[in-house]
């Protein structure tokens with residue numbers, strides 16, 4: 284099993300070219316993995332990012348409160364999953380960047396079959412807290428669909444050499 288499938292709970296994890304991406308200022312990458320989550324045979328960088336909160340563009344024309352308005356922490360940051368295709372020289376192309384998560388992600392990894400595993404906390408607990416849940420997601424073609432969510436308290440996620448997910 285190559286390092287390409289490893290993610291882990293720190294940015295020192297073996298995330299291949301994802302470590303040298305030239306990302307926007309203000310992006311706090313909490314966790315990353317270099318793996319094929321979209322199922323097309325080519326790996327992507329899957330990042331857990333906390334960044335300054337921004338509303339959906341459409342909300343500017345709406346008088347109703349945005350449904351994602353509360354999805355941010357005390358610093359004003361919201362958590363997102365970003366799927367980026369790395370290009371030479373640290374450049375990248377957005378494959379998919381999700382809207383502000385209701386349950387923010389502190390750590391992620393990708394299983395050998397392409398399933399995305401995330402540790403989730405709450406905005407009140409913050410980005411450095413242990414998780415309240417572990418979730419598994421599958422790519423649907425236009426985002427990730429939740430497969431399973433369990434109450435799990437952990438700070439790191441790893442895939443063992445046998446392909447088994449370990450939360451600690």
Ligand SMILES: [Ca+2]
Nearest residue numbers: 319321323325
């Ligand atoms: Ca892919």
